[in-house]
Amino acid sequence: MAPLSSLYVFPEWLNILTAFLIGTGFGFALEQAGFSSSRKLAGMFYGYDATVLKVFFTAAIVALIGSQFLSYFGILNLNQVYVNEFYVTASVVGGIIMGAGFIMGGFCPGTGICAMSIGKVDAMVFVAGGFAGAFLFTETWPMIEGLATAQYRGPVKINEVLGISPGLFTLLLTAAAAAMFWLAEMAEKRFARPDITNDL
Amino acid sequence: MKIRKDISALLVLLSLILAFLPLTANRSFTVKPDFLLTGVLDEATSFTVDQVADFIVREDTGFLLIDLRSAEEYRKQAIPGAVNVPYSEFIRSDPEKWLGNRQIRTIFYSAGDLESDYALVYARGLGYENSYVLDGGLTEWITTVIKTKFTGERITARENALFETRRRAGELFTELNSLPDSLKMKYLESKKFSARKLDGGCE
Amino acid sequence: MIHVKQITMKLIKQYWLFLTIVVLVVAMVLIRSFSRNSFRYDASRWVAASADGSNLMTPEQAAEAGDQMLLVSLGNNPEPAGQFKERTVMISPEVILDRENIRLIRKNKGPVVLTSGDASVSARVWIVLSEMGMKNIHILRNEGADRP
Numbered sequence: 437m438a439p440l441s442s443l444y445v446f447p448e449w450l451n452i453l454t455a456f457l458i459g460t461g462f463g464f465a466l467e468q469a470g471f472s473s474s475r476k477l478a479g480m481f482y483g484y485d486a487t488v489l490k491v492f493f494t495a496a497i498v499a500l501i502g503s504q505f506l507s508y509f510g511i512l513n514l515n516q517v518y519v520n521e522f523y524v525t526a527s528v529v530g531g532i533i534m535g536a537g538f539i540m541g542g543f544c545p546g547t548g549i550c551a552m553s554i555g556k557v558d559a560m561v562f563v564a565g566g567f568a569g570a571f572l573f574t575e576t577w578p579m580i581e582g583l584a585t586a587q588y589r590g591p592v593k594i595n596e597v598l599g600i601s602p603g604l605f606t607l608l609l610t611a612a613a614a615a616m617f618w619l620a621e622m623a624e625k626r627f628a629r630p631d632i633t634n635d636l
Numbered sequence: 637m638k639i640r641k642d643i644s645a646l647l648v649l650l651s652l653i654l655a656f657l658p659l660t661a662n663r664s665f666t667v668k669p670d671f672l673l674t675g676v677l678d679e680a681t682s683f684t685v686d687q688v689a690d691f692i693v694r695e696d697t698g699f700l701l702i703d704l705r706s707a708e709e710y711r712k713q714a715i716p717g718a719v720n721v722p723y724s725e726f727i728r729s730d731p732e733k734w735l736g737n738r739q740i741r742t743i744f745y746s747a748g749d750l751e752s753d754y755a756l757v758y759a760r761g762l763g764y765e766n767s768y769v770l771d772g773g774l775t776e777w778i779t780t781v782i783k784t785k786f787t788g789e790r791i792t793a794r795e796n797a798l799f800e801t802r803r804r805a806g807e808l809f810t811e812l813n814s815l816p817d818s819l820k821m822k823y824l825e826s827k828k829f830s831a832r833k834l835d836g837g838c839e
Numbered sequence: 840m841i842h843v844k845q846i847t848m849k850l851i852k853q854y855w856l857f858l859t860i861v862v863l864v865v866a867m868v869l870i871r872s873f874s875r876n877s878f879r880y881d882a883s884r885w886v887a888a889s890a891d892g893s894n895l896m897t898p899e900q901a902a903e904a905g906d907q908m909l910l911v912s913l914g915n916n917p918e919p920a921g922q923f924k925e926r927t928v929m930i931s932p933e934v935i936l937d938r939e940n941i942r943l944i945r946k947n948k949g950p951v952v953l954t955s956g957d958a959s960v961s962a963r964v965w966i967v968l969s970e971m972g973m974k975n976i977h978i979l980r981n982e983g984a985d986r987p
Contacts, residue, residue, distance in 0.1 A: 494643075494647075497647055501650050501654065504654050504657075505650075508657055510664050510880075513730075515661055515663070515732065601658070601659055602654075602659040603655045603656065606651045606654045609651075610647050610648050611648060611651075614647075617640075642854070646857055646861070650861070653864060653865065653868060658880070660883075660884075662882060663883075664879070664880045665878035665970055668877065669876065669936055673933075673935070673936055673964070673967050676963045677932055677963065724890040724891075727887070727890060749962070750958065750962050751889075753959045753962035753966075754962055754965075756963070757962075757963050757966035758886060758966060
């Protein structure tokens with residue numbers, strides 16, 4: 437895993453240690469951004485708090501730009517980076533379910549674990565619900581298999597579908613992100629709720 | 637909170653630089669030119685047909701033969717145990733799926749020498765040190781191994797061993813290549829590589 | 840004049856980190872793209888000519904290129920044919936990556952044709968030179984040679 441693995445072969449313990457450190461960093465970043473607060477997370481949908489959009493989108497853009505540069509300098513082999521398989525129906529249905537769950541519960545899976553680790557009971561129940569849902573999925577797999585594997589498109593990349601170079605796609609996405617941040621800040625002012633502040 | 641505007645501007649600027657780069661999914665050579673050149677000009681990069689015949693007869697599993705010719709030529713005639721990767725496909729895709737096991741010696745061959753030489757340098761340039769060529773290609777194989785004849789009155793033990801190896805390899809070659817098409821296809825298909833799918837997860 | 844300079848200095852002091860990052864990235868990109876002594880980005884692109892044989896050149900085609908053609912004899916060769924004698928240079932393959940030799944090859948306006956007594960040598964050197972970004976390199980193909 438990790439960049440440099442195309443230049444050197446890392447021992448397994450180092451891979452696992454790296455994974456641990458990255459996980460620690462991720463949890464730290466989520467917590468300091470305030471994502472243990474379900475009010476902050478649900479604020480994304482009500483409009484008064486756009487932190488989720490900014491944090492996750494910035495993380496995605498940094499990863500995108502960073503991996504493109506690393507690939508250009510020969511440090512990262514992008515052919516070995518996993519690209520999600522795209523099942524159209526499953527993505528749509530799953531997205532609806534997850535969106536509903538997000539706004540009802542006020543957590544998503546990663547931030548749920550984050551909040552659980554600081555002791556929030558509602559987060560613990562949320563994560564337990566998540567496990568139950570996953571268990572239910574596997575147990576009912578024979579019945580929903582048709583739905584889950586319908587409309588398979590393979591591991592597609594957006595820039596391939598649009599027929600543009602990866603670099604140009606990066607630029608467009610970054611510009612779109614900047615525009616969305618600006619819109620989000622306008623929405624924050626418009627939908628602000630006086631009893632819920634930006635602090636936890 | 638002006639810092640967020642600075643960071644956004646920095647990211648936009650970096651992505652602007654990226655927009656002008658000719659990014660592709662293809663890999664680039666990782667070694668230095670003089671190192672690569674010295675390596676490929678070395679004689680230790682080729683195996684003779686006798687050495688390869690020996691590997692085949694002894695069923696040595698530490699090596700892999702890659703046939704760089706087109707699919708039709710491969711179907712007509714091929715060295716037993718070779719896998720077909722047409723040269724144009726070899727340079728177009730990521731060779732990791734064929735050369736990924738770095739413990740195994742990969743030996744390239746084509747009809748003559750040209751394409752196997754190209755492939756050797758290409759593979760070594762991408763960092764696959766364990767790549768070699770079959771000296772003379774299939775032409776040399778047919779001349780030396782298949783059409784081998786012994787002339788003279790007496791034979792030394794070493795020559796005898798060589799002759800036996802050639803004969804046995806020639807038998808295997810003729811056996812494989814004279815199979816009826818359906819059986820042959822089955823054997824050849826079983827030798828194809830299927831690209832290893834990447835594992836991955838999500839959040 | 841001094842006003843402009845003061846503003847510039849202020850901007851630099853304020854944005855020094857930003858500017859450092861951008862300049863650093865641009866420098867690394869330029870080095871990676873145009874460095875003369877290492878291999879170029881995208882290995883597949885530079886060897887594409889070897890797949891369809893368009894990097895091979897017969898002696899007749901070489902003669903057609905006239906005075907611009909440079910024949911590089913990579914050792915192990917009998918004396919080159921009379922027609923190319925003025926445009927031939929003998930370079931041993933081990934030193935072909937020396938700075939003067941590379942400059943000679945890059946500077947040449949017409950095609951550069953490699954030849955050698957051992958065909959493998961020219962093939963291997965071709966790949967190395969092409970991957971360094973040189974586009975007009977060819978291999979001299981002898982008459983009646985086997986289809987490669």
